[in-house]
Amino acid sequence: MGEIGEIMHLARSGRLIVKLNASSAGIRAGELLIDGSGKRVGKVIELIGPVSAPYASVIPMTDRTSRLVGSKVFSGGFVKTSRSQGKGSGRYKGRQRR
Numbered sequence: 376m377g378e379i380g381e382i383m384h385l386a387r388s389g390r391l392i393v394k395l396n397a398s399s400a401g402i403r404a405g406e407l408l409i410d411g412s413g414k415r416v417g418k419v420i421e422l423i424g425p426v427s428a429p430y431a432s433v434i435p436m437t438d439r440t441s442r443l444v445g446s447k448v449f450s451g452g453f454v455k456t457s458r459s460q461g462k463g464s465g466r467y468k469g470r471q472r473r
Contacts, residue, residue: 408449
């Protein structure tokens with residue numbers, strides 16, 4: 376669990392903008408970010424900016440977003456999702472109509 380970067384800004388859209396460290400080159404969209412105490416901060420949605428100085432746009436998972444600005448964040452892995460068959464997934468079940 377290495378330090379990924381620092382929360383720089385709370386955008387008007389409600390997303391957190393995180394300045395990524397040079398050592399965080401392996402971060403990808405969908406990755407969870409946690410604070411120093413292990414609490415979930417948010418989920419990375421997209422990487423923005425130049426490769427030499429990247430930023431991450433993060434959807435917060437907490438209500439205390441204004442307090443997070445300036446704090447360090449760490450990698451928390453990925454969200455485990457179950458693949459359930461729902462509408463639009465897999466083969467068409469039933470009779471086809473013409």
